[in-house]
Amino acid sequence: MGGDQVAAPVAPGLDLFVAAWLEEWVRYGGFVTARADGPRSIGWNIEPTGPGYAESSPALPEAVRDSARIYNSAHHGGRMRAMLDLLDAVPCARDALQAHMLSHALGCYHRGQLEPEQ
Numbered sequence: 311m312g313g314d315q316v317a318a319p320v321a322p323g324l325d326l327f328v329a330a331w332l333e334e335w336v337r338y339g340g341f342v343t344a345r346a347d348g349p350r351s352i353g354w355n356i357e358p359t360g361p362g363y364a365e366s367s368p369a370l371p372e373a374v375r376d377s378a379r380i381y382n383s384a385h386h387g388g389r390m391r392a393m394l395d396l397l398d399a400v401p402c403a404r405d406a407l408q409a410h411m412l413s414h415a416l417g418c419y420h421r422g423q424l425e426p427e428q
Contacts, residue, residue: 338390
């Protein structure tokens, strides 16, 4: 969120990177808000969501369901933190994400805006 300018020669590639990152971020329950005049935020739903996640069967013992819930929550949090680390590892990526969202008139982007999965 630093104010670094995205260099013109890398801007198209960086825009493709942040577009792909944003789709995966939202697919797993993340959201991003962007405003031209100020604050922006990146966050995620703490409940595990996304491909590969399934609720435990109610037929399982409660202790098993609790263990699965704890594992899934930790796995989900780890995935989301790793995706943030990836974004931060690319120079100017947060600024490019802001620019990408604003260029597409997206003030907020979240899972509800994606088409339903087939």
